[in-house]
Amino acid sequence: MTIDRHEPTPAIVAEGLRRTFHRGRGADRQVVEAVVGIDLVVGRGERVAFIGPNGAGKSTSIKMLTGILHPTAGSAAVLGHVPWTDRRRLTRRIGTLFGQRSQLWSELAPRSSFEMLAAIFGIGRRRLGDRIEELVELLDLGELIDQPVRTQSLGQRMRCELAATMLHEPDLLFLDEPTIGLDLLAKQRFREVLVRLNDELGVTVFLTSHDVADVEHVADRAVVVNHGRIIADAPVDDLRRSVLAVKRVRVGIEHGHAADPVLDLGLPGVLAEPISPSLVRFEVDTNQTPIRRVLDTVLAAVPVADLSVVDPPLEHVIADIYEQPR
Amino acid sequence: MTVSRDARANGRDAVDRGDDEPPPSAAEAGSDRPEPPDPAPVPVWRVLAATSTSAWREALANRAGFWSQIAIMIVNDVVWVVFWFLFFDRVGAVRGWDLDRLVVLFAVLTTSAGIVLGLLNNARRTGQLAATGALDAALALPVSPLAYLLVRRVEPVNVGDLFFGLGLFVALGDPTPTRVAVFAYGVACAVLILTGFLVLVGSLSFWAGRSDAGDLGFHALLLFSNYPVDIFGGATRVFLYAVIPAGFVSSAPARLVDDFDVRLALGTGAVAVAVAAAGATAFTVGLRRYTSGATWTRA
Amino acid sequence: MRAPARAEGAIGWLGPTAAAARLGARRAGAQPGGLAFAAVFYLMVTxxxxxxxxxxxxxxxxxxxxxxxxxxxxxxAASESAVLALPQRLIEDVGIDIDDGIEAELLRPTPLIVVRLAAEVGGMLPRLGACVAVGVVLARIIGGPAPDPAALAIAFPSLLLAVTVNLAAQYAFAGAAFWLRDVRSAWFLYQKLVFVLGGMLLPLEVLPRWLELTAKALPFSAMAYAPARLASGHLEPELLVIQSGWLAAAIVGTAAVYRAGERHQIRTGA
Structure with missing residues (x-):
């Protein structure tokens, strides 16, 4: 990790960040090491995906970096502020969005919540009006701004949440599992918005996720955390050429036809695995064979009833990253 | 009540080395170009006004429900006044307490409980909020989390108490200007005590991870505040003034309204400030142990 | 959810009813914290x-x-035992259950109300026991020996009747949830009636004569006044007969409310 000396203060610097929790009481009391030691530098304008399986320490880390949790040990500076001692000043310069917690008032229209947030952040009335217009435009909110939050779909709500997070023009966005629970379309839309915020406004984006697509479509850098430690840190472009190049193709074959003809397609980088007599899963290394070629070959070989292309689960990707030569 | 000041004073929980200063790497890297100056902090009253405006808007979003809940609470309170009417009708005055003074006591109690549970409703939910990680949202804002949370939620049922209490005092409390002034002072003290006590017992869940004891304490305080605790003698009375400050919530203010006494007034005020300070301190210290819901176990 | 009594394979009502009562009692016994809470709260109020x-x-x-x-x-001591032994939010909880839909339970062979009532009585017994134990000691300490041991003896079965009548009546009130969305208001009013007209806060004789007679003619007096009157040294066994009458009426009435409610729910599909 190198820091460009001509940049201003890095967005995030963390050294030996550690946090333990106590669980249970009395004799059952146990100490849980949620975060064992995080060392990390994130430069301004980066889009970092902080990824790992459930319980890896992602949320705990992000909560320490935003000043919500006090660490057990270690130090950190976010935009130059120590988050947990300088929380109030820091919150003026960062935006935080936690997928499972709302900052909007469910009975009210987002506009009302924005008015309250504006008062809290000291945004004047005229500036607020302009800002709401900008955000409505940027996040494509349209009428949503005046509809009570409880009547909105989760995807709509998350865009409104993001607008609330962006209201005070933060330099750095922390997003904890922002796409969790969203449907495919809403996820894609949300990812595009994040990239646009970064491109157009230069906002640094730091998000946790356990969705491979979030990494691929939002981040330019992936930091992998497991068991409370960073186990890998790589540019997403590199990953795209390696582990993220692997896709899964599931093919369902019409009733009464055998899967045999597709079990060995003879294509490089394609592994077939029969799951049931009429269901075959292919692991495709798209560096060696494009998906399109696999699909063409399969469709020509057997009558296909059902077909899907998906990313492999994050656990597999992480395992692959781990095994990469460094 | 700020987190930052307190966290700096705390050496144990925070960090091994120099958490007051940004780590060297950050300081070094930042030396090239100064950070933009901080925007001027927003006055706290404006933050609280904006937050409680939103809380009211949310409570009023279901207008019919709002008023019916208020009506129910008023009926509930009327029943208590009926009880006291029947009681004193049979019994006459007991140790200086008669129906008139009891009416003042009940007016102080319902007004202050209405303010605390109605307008500062989260005081009652401090333990739950801390245990389940619901403080995150407040901690993401540049405000004192306690102050923000207190005004964050309006509970219509208890606003009914507030309306009833004020109405009762105006109708039956002989509201001369002096009595109104003392009544207001008594209510202010009671609000501080109730809020401070609720925040204090709720903050125990930062350590205990659950808030049953807090619930019991809350029930006890409100229950005992319903009665003129002066009519009890000896140890019971000491207990109700000193351990559970119920006597200061309602009995002392009611006595002040009827028969002002500077020493009792100052004593009640001192207790109120002390309890409020204890609550704020417990919350601020506890916040360092906040786990954002990570250790919440239903053991 | 309360009272998930299972009724499969049972022909009579007795099996599932007894099972529900046992289950309720076990569940209450499995929460010593809740029991301690109830006992301490009772101690304070009383x-x-x-x-x-x-x-x-x-x-x-x-x-x-x-x-x-x-x-x-x-x-x-007796009137508070009779009221505080009951779950304080029963009406709300039942109302929420009904709101969420209890079709599955309505379809079981044993009538819902019988099974649920049994489970509630079973679940309440440990709490009643705790309150009575605390109450007897407390009354002995701050009052003195019971004024009439014989009357006190029949106060115990009277307490059991009182809480059962109360439970059945609360179910009837909660049945309003079949028609109304929010039963909290019903609960508040009901509770206040028990407090004053039921004699929980005061002996009914304290009321003006006409109100005293009215209160004694209402079922609320069977829920607190009857056992309290006995415990305070009035040997009036006829109170038990009156309570039994109200219990029968409450069960019949509650069953009728639920039958009507079921029909309503099926008709509206709500």
């Missing part, structure tokens, strides 16, 4: 209210409407 009445009796020359200070302490 000591302050009994203290109030005892002080009042002393101030009034030792007697209020025929009750001595000691009798008043025993009265309050």
């Amino acid at each position: 000591s302050v209210l009994a203290g109030l009445w005892a002080t009042a009796a002393d101030a009034a020359g030792g007697d209020i409407v025929g009750y001595s200070a000691v009798a008043l302490v025993w009265y309050i």
